[in-house]
Amino acid sequence: MKNIILMSLMFVLVGCSKNQNPVDQASGKKYCESLDSLSTSAMTARQKGVALIEVLKMADTVEGAEDQKKYVQIIIKQAFAETRYSSPEYQAKAITDFRNKIYLDCINKYV
Incomplete structure (x- = not known):
């Protein structure tokens, strides 16, 4: 299960690294959608017990601009840094809450 989560995170990271900082509303929305996918995958990995070092090492292997890599690492x-829950219901809520926070921050900035 952890390998599947890491593989899905890798695909999301590749997508995020290709998106440049948006210059208009349409590209801003697309950029925020890629960050939504990243935040969902990152929090899913957290809730499933994947080690932080594994996720960060994977993020380091993705090509892209250094500022984008740093932003991915921040997310x-x-x-x-969020609490890890054992109950599937609380895990799902934590994932949804986190992705909503990241997406809202992004659309407030870029859309």
């Missing part, structure tokens, strides 16, 4: 670290 991952924010996810891992």
Whole structure:
């Protein structure tokens, strides 16, 4: 299960690294959607017990601009700073709450 989560996170990271900082509303929305996917994958990894070092190592292997890599790492670290829950209901709520926070921050800034 952890390998599946790490593989899905890798695909999301690749997508995020290709998106440049948005210059208009349409590209801003697309950028925020990629961050929504990243935040969902990062928090899912957190809730499923994947080790932070594994996720950060994976993020380091993705090509992209250094500022984008740092932002990806910030989101991952924010996810891992959140509480890990044992109940599937609380895990789902934590994932939804986290992704909503990241998406809202992004659309307030770029859309």
